[in-house]
Amino acid sequence: MSDTLSPEIRFGxxxxxxxxxxxxxxxxxxxxxxxxxxxxxxxxxxxxAPAKIARGRVSHLDVAAAEAHPGVTHVITPQNRPELQxxxxxxxxxxxxxxxxxxxxxxxxAGQPIALVLGETLEAATEGARLLAPQYEVDPxxxxxDDNTARGFDxxxxxxxxxxxxxxxEAGHAVAARSIDVSYETAxxxxxxxxxxxxxxxxxxxxxxxxxPSQALKVSCAGFAYFFGIPPENVTLRSPYIGGGFGSKAIPxxxxxxxxxxxxxxxxxxxxxxxxxxxxxxxxxxxATRQRLRLGVDENAALTVIDHEGxxxxxxxxxxxxxxxxxxxxxxxxGALRASHRLVRLDVGxxxxxxxxxxxxxxxALECAMDEMAEAAGMDPLEFRLHNYAETQPGxxxxxxxxxxxxxxxxxxxxxxxxxxxxxxxxxxxxxxxMTGWGMGTALFPCPMFAAEARATLRPDxxxxxxTSAVDMGQGAxxxxxxxxxxxxxxxxxxxxxxxxxxxxxxxGVAGGSAHTATAGGALHAAGGDVLRQLGELATxxxxxxxxxxxxxxxxxxxxxxxxxxxxxxxxxxxxILARAGKTEMIGTGHGGRAPEAAGRHAMNSHGAVFAxxxxxxxxxxxxxTRLVGAFAAGRIIxxxxxxxxxxxxxxxxxxxxxxxxxxHDRRSGRIVNADFAGYHVPxxxxxxxxxxxxxxxDDPYVNALGIKGVGEIGIVGTVGAIGNAIWHATGKRxxxxxxxxxxxxxx
Amino acid sequence: MSLFxxxxxxxxxxxxxxxxxxxxxxxxxxxxxxxxxxxxGCDRGQxxxxxxxVNGRRANACLMLAAGLDGAEITTIEGLARGEDLHPVQAAFxxxxxxxxGYCTPGQIMSAVGLIAEGDAGSDPERIxxxxxxNICRCGAYHGxxxxxxxxxxxxxxxxxxxxx
Ligand code: FES
Ligand code: FES
Numbered sequence: 001m002s003d004t005l006s007p008e009i010r011f012g013x014x015x016x017x018x019x020x021x022x023x024x025x026x027x028x029x030x031x032x033x034x035x036x037x038x039x040x041x042x043x044x045x046x047x048x049a050p051a052k053i054a055r056g057r058v059s060h061l062d063v064a065a066a067e068a069h070p071g072v073t074h075v076i077t078p079q080n081r082p083e084l085q086x087x088x089x090x091x092x093x094x095x096x097x098x099x100x101x102x103x104x105x106x107x108x109x110a111g112q113p114i115a116l117v118l119g120e121t122l123e124a125a126t127e128g129a130r131l132l133a134p135q136y137e138v139d140p141x142x143x144x145x146d147d148n149t150a151r152g153f154d155x156x157x158x159x160x161x162x163x164x165x166x167x168x169x170e171a172g173h174a175v176a177a178r179s180i181d182v183s184y185e186t187a188x189x190x191x192x193x194x195x196x197x198x199x200x201x202x203x204x205x206x207x208x209x210x211x212x213p214s215q216a217l218k219v220s221c222a223g224f225a226y227f228f229g230i231p232p233e234n235v236t237l238r239s240p241y242i243g244g245g246f247g248s249k250a251i252p253x254x255x256x257x258x259x260x261x262x263x264x265x266x267x268x269x270x271x272x273x274x275x276x277x278x279x280x281x282x283x284x285x286x287x288a289t290r291q292r293l294r295l296g297v298d299e300n301a302a303l304t305v306i307d308h309e310g311x312x313x314x315x316x317x318x319x320x321x322x323x324x325x326x327x328x329x330x331x332x333x334x335g336a337l338r339a340s341h342r343l344v345r346l347d348v349g350x351x352x353x354x355x356x357x358x359x360x361x362x363x364x365a366l367e368c369a370m371d372e373m374a375e376a377a378g379m380d381p382l383e384f385r386l387h388n389y390a391e392t393q394p395g396x397x398x399x400x401x402x403x404x405x406x407x408x409x410x411x412x413x414x415x416x417x418x419x420x421x422x423x424x425x426x427x428x429x430x431x432x433x434x435m436t437g438w439g440m441g442t443a444l445f446p447c448p449m450f451a452a453e454a455r456a457t458l459r460p461d462x463x464x465x466x467x468t469s470a471v472d473m474g475q476g477a478x479x480x481x482x483x484x485x486x487x488x489x490x491x492x493x494x495x496x497x498x499x500x501x502x503x504x505x506x507x508x509g510v511a512g513g514s515a516h517t518a519t520a521g522g523a524l525h526a527a528g529g530d531v532l533r534q535l536g537e538l539a540t541x542x543x544x545x546x547x548x549x550x551x552x553x554x555x556x557x558x559x560x561x562x563x564x565x566x567x568x569x570x571x572x573x574x575x576x577i578l579a580r581a582g583k584t585e586m587i588g589t590g591h592g593g594r595a596p597e598a599a600g601r602h603a604m605n606s607h608g609a610v611f612a613x614x615x616x617x618x619x620x621x622x623x624x625x626t627r628l629v630g631a632f633a634a635g636r637i638i639x640x641x642x643x644x645x646x647x648x649x650x651x652x653x654x655x656x657x658x659x660x661x662x663x664x665h666d667r668r669s670g671r672i673v674n675a676d677f678a679g680y681h682v683p684x685x686x687x688x689x690x691x692x693x694x695x696x697x698x699d700d701p702y703v704n705a706l707g708i709k710g711v712g713e714i715g716i717v718g719t720v721g722a723i724g725n726a727i728w729h730a731t732g733k734r735x736x737x738x739x740x741x742x743x744x745x746x747x748x
Numbered sequence: 749m750s751l752f753x754x755x756x757x758x759x760x761x762x763x764x765x766x767x768x769x770x771x772x773x774x775x776x777x778x779x780x781x782x783x784x785x786x787x788x789g790c791d792r793g794q795x796x797x798x799x800x801x802v803n804g805r806r807a808n809a810c811l812m813l814a815a816g817l818d819g820a821e822i823t824t825i826e827g828l829a830r831g832e833d834l835h836p837v838q839a840a841f842x843x844x845x846x847x848x849x850g851y852c853t854p855g856q857i858m859s860a861v862g863l864i865a866e867g868d869a870g871s872d873p874e875r876i877x878x879x880x881x882x883n884i885c886r887c888g889a890y891h892g893x894x895x896x897x898x899x900x901x902x903x904x905x906x907x908x909x910x911x912x913x
Contacts, residue, residue, distance in 0.1 A: 024842040027850030028834065028857060030785020030825030037784035071768075122779060123770040194789045194797060194851040194886045243787075243851030244886050276790040474848030474887045645845045645889060652888030677794035677884060684881040688890040689873075 014483040014493055018641035022498070023241070023478040032241045035211045036198035036273045043200075044073060046262050046272040047125040048113040048255045050281055053136045054143060054347040054670020058105045058114050060135040066117055069131055071124025074266065076116040076258065078102045082265050084257070085229030089317075092226035093219045094158055095510075097350050098318040099254040100282060101227070101261075107136065108317055109349045110671040111281025116258045118266065141347045141670035145185075145290050150311050150342040153321070159314075161323035161358065166395030167336030172305025176296025178376045184293065184365035185737040186324075187662030188313070189286040191354050192682065193473075195243020196274040197283050199256045201263040208235045208260065213242040215250040216510040217469045217503040223252040224260060240501035242473035247353035249473065250512055253282045280663060280675035284352030287313040287322045289361045293369040295334075301377040303334035303388045308366065310341045315350040319343070322351060327362025327717075330605055331444050332370070333390040347670050353512065355653055356713035359445055360720065364657065364738055367441035367721020372734065380423060381440055381725065382413060382609075393603035401602035401702035404633035405442070408609040408696050412440075412631030415694060416611035425732040434615040437730025443608035443632065443718030445514055447709045449594040452509035454523035456489070456531050458586040462560040462575040463495045466527065470500040470508030470520040474649075475712050476642035477516060483638055484521040484706065488528020489574075490557030509592070514606070514710030517638060519592040522704055526590025532557050534586055539577050546570045594704060602702045606709040608632035610651065612722035613690070616730045621745035625655050625723060627690035633698040635709035640695065643711050647693045650715015656683050657716060658723035659739050753818040757781070758827025766815050773817060774798045774809035777824060785825040785854050789884070796883030799855040799862070800824045806862030806882075825854035828861065836903045837861050840896035848887035859883045860897045864904060871898045871905075 026032035051058070058078075066075045076082075081102045086092065088099045100112045107114065115132055119125030142149075155162035173179065193213075200211040208230065214220040214237055221235040242249060259272035274283065294307040310325035325339035354360075374384035386409060392399055413419065421438050422428065428436040454468035466485035472478045482498040489496075499505060508520045536555045539547040539562060547555065547562060547570055554565045563571035578586060613627035630651050637643050660681040663672045674680045700707045720738060727745070728734050735744045751766045764781070774791070777783040777800075789797030791810045798809040801823040828835045837860045840846070847853040859880060869875040876897045877890070885893065 020842050021845070023850070024847075025834075027847055027853050028825075028838040028841050029829055030783075030854045032850055033784070034787070034851060036788070037778070039779060039782070039784070121768060121771075122775055123768050127770075192886060194795065194849065194884065195787070196789070241851075242849060244849045246886075273788070276792070276794070472849075474850070476848070641845050645848055645887075645892060648891050649848060649888035652890065676792065677790050678792075682884060682886060683888070683890070684884060685877040685890045685893060686881040688888070689877065691891050 014486045015636065015638050017483065017639065019479055019483060019493060019639055020641065021476060021479045022482055023472065034195055034241050034243050035200060035213050036271060038200045038211045040200065040202060040269040043269045043271055044118045044120065044266055045122040045125045046259045046270050047117050047129040048258065049115040049117065049129040049132050049134065050278055051107040051110055051112045051114045052134065052671060053107055053138050054110040054141040056107050056136050056138040058107060058134050059137050061115055061132045063132065065131040066128040069124060069128045071120045072117060072128035073120060074118040075128065076102065076262065078105050082261060084227050084261065086227040090226065093223045095216055095219050095250045096223050097251055097352065099257060101254045101257050109315060109347050111278065111349060113255050113258065113282065116262060118262055118270065143346055143348060143665040143667060143670045145288050145311060145313055145344055147311065150344050152342050159320040161321055161326055161341055163325060163340040164329050165338040169305055169307055169336045169338045172336035173294065173296055175298065176304045177299045179294065179296040180369065180372050180376055181294045182369055182372060182736060184291050184368060186289045186361045186364055187738060188288040189354060189661045190280050190663055190680065191246040191248035191284065192279050193244030193246055193248060196276060196279050197253055197256065198273040199259050200269060200271045201260040202269040203264050203267065206230050206234055210235065210237045212237060212239060212256065213245065213249050214239045215245045215471055215473060215512055217471065218507045219250065219510065220252055221503050224257065227257050228260065235503065237503040238501065239471055242471055245473035245511065246355040247357065247512060248284050250510060251284060251352055255282060276677060277675045280672045281349055285349065285663065286354035286357065286361065287320065287351030289322050289324045291324055291365040293365055295369055295373045297373060297377050301379055301384060301387055303332055305336045306332065306334040308339045310362065312341060312343055313346045313348060313351065314343050315348055316345045318350040320351045322361055323358035324362035324365065327359050328366050330393055330603060331390065331442060332388045333394055337394060356445065356716045359713065359717045360657060363441065363717045364720035364724065367718060368724045371439065371725040371728065382409060382418060385442055398603045401604045402635065402698050402700035403607055404696045404698045405607035408607055408631040408633050411694050411696055412609040412611050412629050415692060416629040418611060425729045430615060433618065435618050435730040437614050437726040437728065439722045439725025439729050440609060440611045441718035441721030441725065443610055443714050445606045445714035445717055447604040447606060447703050448513040448515050449519050449704060450509045450513065450515055452520040452523040452592040453506035454520065454527040454590045455506050456527035456588040458531050458574055458578065460575060460578055460584055462573060464489050464491060465497045466524055467499045467505045468508035468520050468523055469503055469505040470516065471511045472501065473511055475516065475646055476639060480517055480638045480642060481521055481524055485524040485528060488525045489531060490559060514712040514714065518704050518706065518708040518710055521706055521708060522592030523590045525706055526592065527588045530588030530590055531586050534588065535562055535574060535577050538581050539572055542580065544580060545572050545577065547572055598702065604703050606632065606634040606714045608714055608718055610718040610722040612726040614723060614726040614730055616727065616745065621742045623659060623727060628719065629692045630715060630719065631694040631696055632711065632714060633696040634711045634714065635698050635700045635703055636707040637695050638708065643695060644693045646711045647715040648691050650713060651691060651719045652683050652688055654716040654719025655687065655723060657720045657738055662739050751815055753815065755817060756821040758823055769815050771814045772810050773812040773814050776814040777809060783824055783826055787851055787854055789852065796859060797852050797855040799858040799883060801858060801862055804865060806859050825858060828857065835861065837900040840900040844892040844896040844899065846892035846896035847889045852883060852885045856883045856885065856893055860900065863897065864901050869901065871901045873898060
């Protein structure tokens with residue numbers, strides 16, 4: 001390589017580039033190893049039997065029949081289950097839920113594990129589990145969101161959200177010139193990552209090796225260690241590829257604990273993979289909600305009040321309340337706001353966080369209610385939102401760290417062609433006579449940060465190794481984090497080796513809250529910076545270095561060189577600095593997270609605007625989303641190609657929420673009657689066309705050192721409402737529940 | 749009671765012992781023949797994650813009993829690339845970001861290869877979307893998938909013509 005610096009490579013040159021996925025080759029050739037792809041020597045297969053009732057107790061299991069089946073090696077039931085060291089009602093980590101691990105014979109929801117069968121083959125274990133033919137004592141079930149049993153709760157962090165309020169809500173209602181009081185319902189949804197929950201567990205003495213998809217490696221290690229009375233560091237968790245998570249793979253599940261227990265009991269490796277049907281049980285879900293929205297505007301169409309009450313389901317034995325009303329916190333400049341939640345206990349598995357928890361369900365209701373309010377005020381829905389634009393955070397008056405929402409509205413509307421939209425519904429037909437409607441919604445997603453650590457090792461040849469236990473569940477961590485890492489040392493992407501997805505690496509934190517790139521990326525950036533600091537100290541203190549005597553602060557790294565910013569002829573190669581100091585490598589460490597003082601000064605959110613066109617068959621009332629344009633401002637975009645994919649994926653989730661997804665319970669048995677992909681609909685390719693994503697430029701100096709906000713979840717937010725509003729605009733029908741189905745539009 | 753079947757698996761003639769008549773092609777590949785590239789997403793023909801080519805046509809491996817496949821020619825994701833050379837569909841999936849988590853991807857790619865071979869989708873996006881709708885992608889990578897299939901289809905058609913000329 002020539003010594004001349006190539007001019008196009010600047011510090012930070014990797015960020016902003018649409019690099020293709022670094023794990024792409026492995027994924028298109030089938031060599032990417034997902035958890036259940038591991039088949040160690042001596043493997044036993046585990047299959048759990050799920051409860052077919054939702055409440056009561058198991059009175060009989062035909063264990064003898066199962067055991068007699070050829071190939072079945074063990075049947076584990078509450079009667080013979082080996083002891084666990086951790087109490088299943090305990091909560092050892094922030095992501096622990098009370099778990100069913102065959103502690104007794106009670107059934108608390110349909111799909112709960114009631115026995116575990118081990119076999120030499122998957123076929124044997126599957127048949128063994130079927131032969132158990134459980135009998136039950138059945139109690140009456142409660143699976144409907146019922147206002148009568150709703151109650152409040154003390155807010156308490158994860159799962160028990162606080163509300164919010166500012167201003168005088170009653171006065172806001174009283175002074176309103178026009179008001180609406182509407183109730184929206186959202187259905188229970190199940191994450192259904194394509195890769196079902198799986199685990200391969202192997203013990204070596206008191207050390208445990210797990211192959212398991214996890215969105216939070218270190219937390220999962222601690223969560224499992226708790227059950228087995230071993231220190232978390234005795235657990236090694238490998239999760240190089242995760243076949244989708246969406247919030248469901250941060251939380252250890254009962255069947256996974258049982259598989260580990262079986263491996264300990266048999267002293268053989270054990271593999272357990274949920275069936276698709278079993279994904280509608282112990283792995284969490286987005287709880288159903290009923291939301292009441294009371295909005296008021298004054299004579300000038302300014303919002304006097306947003307009053308958002310959320311009712312959400314949780315299980316009978318643990319708490320996770322969908323924080324839907326919180327979606328109203330930060331969005332519009334209302335004179336007064338109240339967001340509150342109540343819960344209803346049902347005979348269902350405990351809900352949990354599912355992609356955009358709170359924001360998705362809450363925004364669905366809020367954005368439709370805003371549309372209804374705009375209609376009542378006789379105003380264009382976009383104009384109404386601009387009219388009530390929050391310049392500072394409602395309630396606190398804090399400035400936003402950045403907020404290019406106005407630009408999102410403008411660019412999205414222009415691309416969509418919003419102008420000229422008739423105010424009244426049922427005004428548009430296409431050439432084929434299909435009823436056509438346009439709707440829009442605003443998107444907002446907060447910018448939390450968790451904590452992460454990373455290590456950078458500069459090697460003698462000037463290349464570097466970066467390590468953190470970050471996880472790629474499809475967002476693109478393998479690629480995006482490597483881009484950030486390379487930039488931190490001014491290297492090209494191919495000069496960087498990046499290791500992640502393994503619990504022995506420095507703690508990469510949690511892939512959740514759309515915060516992973518910012519947090520783990522922040523840690524990697526800091527680790528690279530730590531290496532540069534040390535290199536600078538060596539060089540500037542060494543009379544033999546061209547950089548001798550230069551201030552460390554004015555050094556930059558580029559293409560394997562350290563150079564003086566104001567006089568680039570003074571420079572030295574990383575490798576030479578290391579060599580002269582007699583070092584074979586240099587290690588830097590970094591932490592990612594947000595300083596508490598930074599957290600208080602600004603309100604921090606990603607924003608967006610989504611515009612939808614739907615076409616409805618006038619006779620059949622079949623709905624097609626024919627165009628969906630989303631414009632998003634989410635701080636610095638590290639990789640536009642992967643960001644577009646994330647945002648589109650989110651918008652497809654929004655379509656799914658609006659038109660497809662709903663788990664339906666049989667009211668008598670409590671079972672979910674559509675627990676597979678034939679009955680539980682998610683969009684297929686033919687459902688998706690006319691999808692467009694715009695990313696609006698945004699520099700955010702406050703959100704974190706890298707200016708990253710996160711794009712994993714915001715795509716859903718806003719989309720649901722936009723589609724609901726478009727359906728109203730096409731048909732004149734205001735359907736106040738999701739998903740919206742043909743039958744809703746056929747009814748007179 | 750073991751039964752032997754002959755397969756041509758990714759171009760290689762194999763005698764395969766079937767230890768259990770209940771074994772599906774999918775579990776044969778994944779659990780017995782060390783070919784876990786083919787994925788299980790539902791095990792009942794509803795998702796397409798397990799798509800392979802059987803005698804040149806797309807099939808859901810979870811719906812086929814291995815014992816019934818004596819003499820069949822089977823291509824899985826592991827058999828698609830020629831050494832270092834990716835199949836055009838594989839290359840196009842990377843270029844157009846036709847996946848996120850990658851779990852549905854082996855099935856999508858095999859399905860796309862089958863669809864192109866069926867020859868009636870061409871590069872018409874609407875027909876590609878329809879023809880690829882047996883493969884669910886929960887990540888929602890459909891936009892990239894459609895572009896990738898379109899491009900691969902065009903490139904393969906061009907190459908065929910080039911070859912014929
Ligand atoms: S696993 Fe075969 S179609 Fe889903
Ligand atoms: S890429 Fe994740 S399911 Fe398709």
